[in-house]
Amino acid sequence: MDVIFVPLFNVLKLLVGLYIWAVIGHVILNWLVAFGIVNNNNQIVSMINDFLFNLVEPALKPIRNFIPNFGGFDLSPLALILALYFVETMITRLAMKFGL
Numbered sequence: 001m002d003v004i005f006v007p008l009f010n011v012l013k014l015l016v017g018l019y020i021w022a023v024i025g026h027v028i029l030n031w032l033v034a035f036g037i038v039n040n041n042n043q044i045v046s047m048i049n050d051f052l053f054n055l056v057e058p059a060l061k062p063i064r065n066f067i068p069n070f071g072g073f074d075l076s077p078l079a080l081i082l083a084l085y086f087v088e089t090m091i092t093r094l095a096m097k098f099g100l
Contacts (some may be wrong), residue, residue: 016088019055020081026052026054027077056080 029049038045040067056077063076 005064006097009091013088016084019059020025020084020088022028022052023056023077023080023084026056035088 028039029045029052033040033045033049040046040049059080060076063079064074067075067079
């Protein structure tokens with residue numbers, strides 16, 4: 001069973017970690033565009049922004065419906081990152097429970 005579960009848990013942890021970095025990248029890119037440091041009319045910036053938006057926004061939208069707006073501060077990425085860390089910890093604990 002170790003042949004199946006060890007790589008499975010490792011891949012799941014890797015995917016959760018990559019998604020956390022995608023959320024962080026989405027937030028940072030939005031800040032850079034909002035402050036005028038990066039021009040969204042640039043094709044590469046626009047493609048990266050669209051990719052990150054399409055990747056992260058489906059998870060952020062339900063959280064935004066639940067968390068109220070705090071005067072222009074969007075706390076939904078923080079809530080999503082905390083939830084993803086919780087999931088990552090659960091995966092690690094499951095791996096430890098199975099003795100992997």
